[in-house]
Amino acid sequence: MIFFNFKNFPNIKTERLAIRQANFDDIEDVFELRSSEEINKFVETKRIQNFDETKDFIILCNELYKKKNRIFWLIEFENIVIGSVILHRISLENKYAEIGCKLKPEFYRKGMMSEVVDEVLKFGFKEMDLNTIEAYTHKNNIPSISLLEKYNFIFQPERRDENFKNNRIFKLEKKYFLTSINN
Ligand SMILES: CC(C)(COP(=O)(O)OP(=O)(O)OC[C@H]1O[C@@H](n2cnc3c(N)ncnc32)[C@H](O)[C@@H]1OP(=O)(O)O)[C@@H](O)C(=O)NCCC(=O)NCCS
Numbered sequence: 682m683i684f685f686n687f688k689n690f691p692n693i694k695t696e697r698l699a700i701r702q703a704n705f706d707d708i709e710d711v712f713e714l715r716s717s718e719e720i721n722k723f724v725e726t727k728r729i730q731n732f733d734e735t736k737d738f739i740i741l742c743n744e745l746y747k748k749k750n751r752i753f754w755l756i757e758f759e760n761i762v763i764g765s766v767i768l769h770r771i772s773l774e775n776k777y778a779e780i781g782c783k784l785k786p787e788f789y790r791k792g793m794m795s796e797v798v799d800e801v802l803k804f805g806f807k808e809m810d811l812n813t814i815e816a817y818t819h820k821n822n823i824p825s826i827s828l829l830e831k832y833n834f835i836f837q838p839e840r841r842d843e844n845f846k847n848n849r850i851f852k853l854e855k856k857y858f859l860t861s862i863n864n
Contacts, residue, residue: 685808687749693804695796699757700766703742707755708735710762714783721783723819725845749773756784756797763788766797768805768814776812776855778805782828789824798832803862806855816851817842826851833861 685691693700703711714720715729715738729735745751750771756764764784771778780801782794805811816834818825826849834851842848 684810685804687746690746691752691804691808693754693800695800697758698763698793698796700754700797700800701757703739703753703755703765705736705739707762708732708739710755711735711739711765713785714762714765719786723822723825725819725847745769754801756793758788758793763793764797766794766801768801768809771809771811773809776810777815778809778811778813779815779817780805781816782825794828795831798828802832802853802858806858812855814853817845817848818851819845819847820849821847829853833857 690702692702709732712729712732712735715735721728729738739753742751742753746753751767751769752771753767753769754765755762756766764782766780766782768778768780780798782797784794802814805814816825816829818829829851832853834853835857837850837852840850842850
């Protein structure tokens with residue numbers, strides 16, 4: 682079996698959504714997603730400050746994609762960008778990645794991110810052949826924790842994020858994911 686080789690960018694279609702590569706026409710949307718206080722209220726990393734930093738972020742994502750270290754997608758609903766999803770800190774050697782996602786608030790609780798996560802996990806485990814996908818999320822981020830638990834991510838109580846003490850770590854192994862989708 683030949684697994685994903687990071688040549689063509691893996692654009693994905695779901696029932697309602699297009700999950701696609703970001704380009705410089707998307708600067709305003711990426712800026713909103715990565716600077717908004719509301720969207721990032723549980724995210725402790727530094728906010729993007731302006732369009733120049735946003736452009737640098739898109740360039741960095743493309744560079745890290747070439748290094749097989751990151752896939753940053755935008756999520757489109759009816760031709761409007763509504764969010765983003767990322768697989769980052771990818772290690773093909775260790776068959777490992779971390780997932781992160783952001784949605785514009787007007788689209789919360791409509792099952793949008795479930796539709797995305799479903800496909801991105803299938804892509805990560807089946808096409809990329811990862812064994813482990815983890816998520817770091819703030820201990821009070823109920824929407825995020827609910828989403829992770831829906832997909833059977835397991836809380837890792839003994840582990841801590843060294844950089845952000847309020848983050849908690851959730852882990853999903855390929856074998857559990859494949860069992861859950863086959864049942
Ligand atoms: C986390 C986030 C992506 C969830 O997206 P979403 O599209 O609203 O999630 P869904 O509608 O697919 O819901 C997924 C599950 O979580 C539950 N859920 C979502 N928001 C919830 C909330 N506020 N309270 C309780 N449960 C919630 C849903 O009920 C659903 O479970 P169900 O299908 O069993 O009912 C969204 O809230 C968001 O972008 N938050 C800001 C950014 C962020 O904090 N990202 C996570 C850290 S990187």
